Amino acid sequence: xxxxxPISSVNDFVVRFANxxxxxxxxxxxxxxxxxxxxxxxxxxxxxxxSNIQGLPTWYEVRVTEDGHLGARGGVDMxxxxxxxxxxxxxxxxxxxxxxFYDSTKPMPASKFREDITVIGVPLTAITNSTxxxxxxxxxxxxxxxxxxxxxxxxxxxxxxxxLIGEQYKTKEKLLSSNVHALHLGRDWAxxxxxxxxxxxxxxxxxxxxxxxxxxxxxxxxxxxxGGATVCAWYPITPSSSLADAFTSHCKRLRxxxxxxxxxxxxxxxxxxxxxxxxxxxxxxxxxxxxxxxSGPGVSLMTEFIGLTYFAEIPAVIMNVQRAGPSTGMPxxxxxxxxxxxxxxxxxxxxxxLLFPEDPHEAxxxxxxxxxxxxxxxxxxxxxxxxxxxxxxxxxxxxxxDESKQYDRGKVMTAAMLDEGRDFGxxxxxxxxxxxxxxxxxxxxxxxxxFTRGTSRDRYAxxxxxxxxxxDNMQRLLRKFETAKDLVPRPLQANAQKPTKYxxxxxxxxxxAMDEAVGMLEARGHQLDRLRIRAFPFHSSVxxxxxxxxxxxxxxxxxxxxxxxxxxxxxxxxxVRLVPILHYDGTPITARFIAKAIGxxxxxxxxxxxxxxxx
Amino acid sequence: MTYIAKPKFHHRDLPKNELGYxxxxxxxxxxxxxxxxxxxxxxxxxxxxxxxxxxxxHRVAKISGIGCSSKTPDxxxxxxxxxxxxxxxxxxxxxxxxxxxxxxIYLGVSGDGDSASIGFGQFAHSIRRGVNMTYIVxxxxxxxxxxxxxxxTADRGSKSKRGVTxxxxxxDMVAIALQLGATYVARSFSGDKHQLVPIIEGxxxxxxxxxxxxxxxxIAFNNHTGSTKSFDYVREHNEAVxxxxxxxxxxxxxxxxxxxxxxVVEQHDGTKLALRKxxxxxxxxxxxxxxxxxxxxxxxxxxxxxxxxxDPEADDLHANLNTVEKALNxxxxxxxxxxxxxxxxxxxxxx
Ligand SMILES: Cc1ncc(C[n+]2csc(CCOP(=O)(O)OP(=O)(O)O)c2C)c(N)n1
Ligand code: SF4
Numbered sequence: 001x002x003x004x005x006p007i008s009s010v011n012d013f014v015v016r017f018a019n020x021x022x023x024x025x026x027x028x029x030x031x032x033x034x035x036x037x038x039x040x041x042x043x044x045x046x047x048x049x050x051s052n053i054q055g056l057p058t059w060y061e062v063r064v065t066e067d068g069h070l071g072a073r074g075g076v077d078m079x080x081x082x083x084x085x086x087x088x089x090x091x092x093x094x095x096x097x098x099x100x101f102y103d104s105t106k107p108m109p110a111s112k113f114r115e116d117i118t119v120i121g122v123p124l125t126a127i128t129n130s131t132x133x134x135x136x137x138x139x140x141x142x143x144x145x146x147x148x149x150x151x152x153x154x155x156x157x158x159x160x161x162x163x164l165i166g167e168q169y170k171t172k173e174k175l176l177s178s179n180v181h182a183l184h185l186g187r188d189w190a191x192x193x194x195x196x197x198x199x200x201x202x203x204x205x206x207x208x209x210x211x212x213x214x215x216x217x218x219x220x221x222x223x224x225x226x227g228g229a230t231v232c233a234w235y236p237i238t239p240s241s242s243l244a245d246a247f248t249s250h251c252k253r254l255r256x257x258x259x260x261x262x263x264x265x266x267x268x269x270x271x272x273x274x275x276x277x278x279x280x281x282x283x284x285x286x287x288x289x290x291x292x293x294x295s296g297p298g299v300s301l302m303t304e305f306i307g308l309t310y311f312a313e314i315p316a317v318i319m320n321v322q323r324a325g326p327s328t329g330m331p332x333x334x335x336x337x338x339x340x341x342x343x344x345x346x347x348x349x350x351x352x353x354l355l356f357p358e359d360p361h362e363a364x365x366x367x368x369x370x371x372x373x374x375x376x377x378x379x380x381x382x383x384x385x386x387x388x389x390x391x392x393x394x395x396x397x398x399x400x401x402d403e404s405k406q407y408d409r410g411k412v413m414t415a416a417m418l419d420e421g422r423d424f425g426x427x428x429x430x431x432x433x434x435x436x437x438x439x440x441x442x443x444x445x446x447x448x449x450x451f452t453r454g455t456s457r458d459r460y461a462x463x464x465x466x467x468x469x470x471x472d473n474m475q476r477l478l479r480k481f482e483t484a485k486d487l488v489p490r491p492l493q494a495n496a497q498k499p500t501k502y503x504x505x506x507x508x509x510x511x512x513a514m515d516e517a518v519g520m521l522e523a524r525g526h527q528l529d530r531l532r533i534r535a536f537p538f539h540s541s542v543x544x545x546x547x548x549x550x551x552x553x554x555x556x557x558x559x560x561x562x563x564x565x566x567x568x569x570x571x572x573x574x575x576v577r578l579v580p581i582l583h584y585d586g587t588p589i590t591a592r593f594i595a596k597a598i599g600x601x602x603x604x605x606x607x608x609x610x611x612x613x614x615x
Numbered sequence: 616m617t618y619i620a621k622p623k624f625h626h627r628d629l630p631k632n633e634l635g636y637x638x639x640x641x642x643x644x645x646x647x648x649x650x651x652x653x654x655x656x657x658x659x660x661x662x663x664x665x666x667x668x669x670x671x672x673h674r675v676a677k678i679s680g681i682g683c684s685s686k687t688p689d690x691x692x693x694x695x696x697x698x699x700x701x702x703x704x705x706x707x708x709x710x711x712x713x714x715x716x717x718x719x720i721y722l723g724v725s726g727d728g729d730s731a732s733i734g735f736g737q738f739a740h741s742i743r744r745g746v747n748m749t750y751i752v753x754x755x756x757x758x759x760x761x762x763x764x765x766x767x768t769a770d771r772g773s774k775s776k777r778g779v780t781x782x783x784x785x786x787d788m789v790a791i792a793l794q795l796g797a798t799y800v801a802r803s804f805s806g807d808k809h810q811l812v813p814i815i816e817g818x819x820x821x822x823x824x825x826x827x828x829x830x831x832x833x834i835a836f837n838n839h840t841g842s843t844k845s846f847d848y849v850r851e852h853n854e855a856v857x858x859x860x861x862x863x864x865x866x867x868x869x870x871x872x873x874x875x876x877x878x879v880v881e882q883h884d885g886t887k888l889a890l891r892k893x894x895x896x897x898x899x900x901x902x903x904x905x906x907x908x909x910x911x912x913x914x915x916x917x918x919x920x921x922x923x924x925x926d927p928e929a930d931d932l933h934a935n936l937n938t939v940e941k942a943l944n945x946x947x948x949x950x951x952x953x954x955x956x957x958x959x960x961x962x963x964x965x966x
Contacts, residue, residue, distance in 0.1 A: 037966075210962075210966075211966075212962050212965035212966055213965055213966065214965045222961065225951075225952075225953065226952050226953065226958070228946075228947075228951040228952060230714075230715070230943040230944075230946060230951065231711060231714050231715060231943065233707075233711065254953040255951070255953075257939055260939065260940075261937075262937055262939040262940070263937050263938050263939065264938075264939050264946055264950060264951060265938070266714040266933075266936050266938050266943065267936070268710070268714070268932075268936075270707070271736055271739075271740040272736065274704060275704075275706075275707040275710075275736070275740060276707075277707075278700070278704045278706075278707025278708045278710070279708070279710050279711035279714070280711060281700070281707075281708055282678070282698075282708035282709060282710060282711025282712035282713070282714075282715070283711035283714055283715040283943075283944075284711070284715075285698055285708070285712060285715075286676065286711070286715035286716050286719075286944055287715055287716065287944035288711075288714065288715030288716070288943045288944040290715070305701060305704070308700065398962040398965075399958050399961065399962055400955070400958070401952070401955045401958050402955075403955050405948065405952075406947075406948055407947070407948050439696075440696075440716075441673075441676045441695070441696035441712070441716070442676070442695075442696070442716065442718070442719050443673070444673060445671060445672070445673045445694065446673075449673060449693070449694050449695055449696050450697075451688070451689050451696075451697040451699065452696070452697065452698040453698075453699040454699065454700070454701060455699070463689070
């Protein structure tokens, strides 16, 4: 009996699996998460993996959360410690009263355990070795055997897991039966030799509803299919490669002409990021919807072209799955650290729209929307994902598509319009919204052609380096950016239960942790109005939200408070009014972190008289 | 005045091609290059080739990088869309444009600085992907626009205008194009219109990656003694393997009448290339022999010109990607969007 009472909780705990990369544990661990969802209980899993292929430690964390909190919680209630290399660290990370599950085939010295936790040993290697001879089978089935033992310890319904195995190996009867067999080996051993269930339990509930379980990269790729992307050029980089892979597999299933079997898309793995964005630029110039998927280092390489798209006004979509920088930084860790570099990518005075999805559902919608925006605005539009959304499964609202939706191809002058005698000046602001008409190459034998260039030119696309002509163009580009404010997704505001002088701004993958933190803060007596920013340029409601509060916290996952900088810069706001709350160790931000940082700040305000800041 | 438009005066008696277009319909703005620049002769050759082939000018997309050479697309085919992109990256932009609409004719114009240095990778990869294009490098051995630095095609031992001797080895882009699988490879000289025009015509007609290296002396920075890219040097060291006639499917074919001296190559689109041979042993279908031939003559200080290799059965990137025949940029929501019932199925698979 440990000194601290064992944690007792139904449908609300965190299990973390410590494995060795390459041991084949990923699919068993994911099956664990999925089977809990099939019990009707929400989960939020996170993959924590090294930037190495084999041998190094990897963790998979499953937050079981009946309340549906999808942010990371922090802390571990049960550790499935399968990696001797990280044993000490893993054991130390367990919450007091928590549980340690380990392979007890080889005896461990008592010093390797803790007094205040419950230790559960299962001789996994012994069970596996007595059943299987093939080394690869031994390794793979060991994972299923611990899944079986866990199902008994956590009181899970084995039928649910069997069904999942059945779906996974639908066409492979042999694999199906051998996996089910391994599952029961573990389960039966636990039931016969251990006290089951333990304090942590999964109980059937009805809390999942019609939600789907999907990664952000997969969702964004599907959004590109629905949004009408026909050209994709990309270069491998973590964490965005799986987005291009997913686009490829969606296209293979959904985008072939049924009669000719030919592809209604073109995907090219470029020789680098420069070529990838170059292909996107060429395709966009020529009237196709094109995108690339990349991460920070790729964006760095693409910036010269991004400047060209700004000045020559060419539609392009970049899906940037952010990872911890600068430089190679931590390639497999998450951050929101490319906000400034994307907003102002390239030399000279440039600005580009950014969209910040909070989850896979929005990643799907916004990915599709990026193509409308890029063509309407004739500019590069960034979808700002990050590793935490991109590479982790999330429960989210199901995807939806409005059948009546037509693509917004923007202002394109056709041969018929030219024949009507419409004046075509490639850089003419005909409607006062800063957006000119363009023509596609090949439109008309004698009218509407023009020469696209990165050098300065007049409203009729004729080369000119006259200062006034250049300024006229640069001013129109600003007007266009102003127009964009009403076209991009608006911020969403949620007010506290009681009127409050304090607000909080946040964006992207911080969203679920923020939602949970608000509850924690309320419990501590702090009320906050919330504004979730969904795009740059900022809608006018961002400035008014800030004006309406004494000051506003800006929560983000980078060191330099990049969104805060952007708000200060673009809206001319006194920086004192925006208090940065920053999390940037590469792990996803947690509700506990936000609640503590804001709560501590608020507590201080109560004791120190507030210096009145003028709006 | 920072642009110069040509007067829209059409002489009545100008000869017309099959579509009724005159030479003027293939011209562009007045060149702002140095008078006598080799690049202007290439511009003239492109105009001539497009006129001869009766191409509809607006069905051509002209794409370039940055440099004097890359400015030239503004000086021809004024009724077609042009794109002066960024330094060295013409090939990727052209690739993307080609993927978007396979129905246009793609003309990539670049310089040796643009393609052999900063853009060497893009040059190589567009060739190995088999993009259906005519890729012309206007090769003067120097950076013209930035005033005379050596480029990577400058021969070792050749001298700059300031008397500096180049100690680096030269990149032979023709050799590289052959090695990378270009299916139409030629070299010519801006001062030899009779050879250059049909080479461009053959390249435009070719369905695959066509690469043409055109030695194009820079009279401002590379036309002195000691340069191996000067007018005089190239004239003296030119070793032409063949002269070319391009016969479109519509014209009567009579070229076979001179057996022994003519080799006829039929391309994918029905065009026939009639090669009037100068070098008796030269076979344009043999990639390996072309490579060896090139090296052998280079060692002798000779510049081999002519059509060096052609694969009339070439495939292009679209064939490799198995894309639909229709231009991708014409597909609409009904062709592209799988609809909400497909989405329902996807949702169900994710539960
Ligand atoms: C990224 C970048 N680096 C450098 C330059 C400057 N630059 C402009 S043209 C040029 C060289 C052009 O040489 P080449 O392609 O041989 O063309 P030419 O002018 O000789 O016809 C350079 C280096 C640039 N525009 N962009
Ligand atoms: S500098 Fe050389 S390449 Fe440029 S225009 Fe003058 S002659 Fe031609």
